Amino acid sequence: MLLSLVAIVFAASVSVTSSSYQAEIGSAVNVANGLVATDKGFSVSPTAGTSAGVSCSSPVSFSASPQTANTTIIAGHLVYDVQVNATSGAPANTPFNVTLVVGSTTYGPLCIQTLALLSGTIDCRFDVGMTLPASPYTFKVTIQ
Structure with missing residues (x-):
């Protein structure tokens, strides 16, 4: 007995696409002026x-x-939030300007002020519009 095998092979092209995802994760920064800044990131604002x-x-x-x-703040826009905490090392009764730079665009400043009570938090929120710059981009928060 002779056994023969016949194999039929179909060639098909397979396309592969790759996706690149990036995430921004919060961080805490000690600021030299006795304030502490905590990055709370970007989110879409549900309300104005x-x-x-x-x-x-x-x-x-x-x-x-x-x-x-x-x-x-405009509902539906992206909002960047940084929380600023006063510590006992901050100077009392002092104003500070908080500025955000995303790519080459500057937002703010927002003015926050310490009082005699050197504690508490202020969320500094910046409306940055409907879209962010194309990745990769940089952003910087300045408190002075």
Whole structure:
């Protein structure tokens, strides 16, 4: 008996695509002026909000309850949030400007101020619009 095997092979082209994903993860930074900044990242704002602390003639001050300083927020826009904490090493009754730079665009400044009570937190929120720059991009927060 003769056994023969016949194999039929079909050639098919296979395309492979790769996707690159990047994430931004929060970090904490000790600022030389006695403040501590915690990166809370970018998110889409579900609600609109009026500006607060956009001028040092009307700063947002640290207090026992959490506070928010922000540019005008438009619902559906991306918002960057950095939380600033006052510590006992911060100078009392002092204003600070908080500025965000994303790519080559500057947002702010927001004005926050310490009082005699050197504790509390202020969330500084910046509306950066509908989209971020193409990856990779850089961003920098300055508190001075």
